[in-house]
Amino acid sequence: MEKVLALTDEQIAQFQTLKEELKAERRAKKSEMREEGMRKNRNLLAGLNPDDADYQDKVNAIAEEKAQQVKARFLKRAEIRAKAADILTDEQLEKFDEMKGKRGKKQRKHS
Known part of the structure; x- marks a missing residue:
């Protein structure tokens, strides 16, 4: 990435700090999750009984929790991209986005 984007020494240092x-x-998040006992079964839905009166409420609660997790990850990616945009020039950011797009296409082909 350093060579492709022709990063300056200062930009390299800024990216290192960001990393x-x-x-x-x-x-910290991993430690927090461990302390709070948030490592849950991957398939929470399988543990629910559809015949329970509060089944739909439990499903909705799980769905809401999952939605919040997805939202948090999305917002974190946006924050990281904004920080990268602060470090890079417009031309470098364009190349960076192009590189990310190509990498994403390669990963989808191999999935």
Whole structure:
């Protein structure tokens, strides 16, 4: 990425700082999840009985929780992109987005 985008030494240092911040955030979140016991079964729906009177309420609660998780991940990606945009020039950002698009297409082909 450094060569393709022709990053300056200052930009490289800024990206390194950003990577370290993100790594620390991930570690803290992982620790928080462990402490709160939030590591749940991947398939919560299978543990519910459709005959229970509150089945739909439980399904809605699970769906809401999942939606909040997706929203949080999306917002985090947007925040990271905004920080990258602050570091890169307009031309570099355009190349960066192009690189990300190509990488995404390759990953989908191999899935």
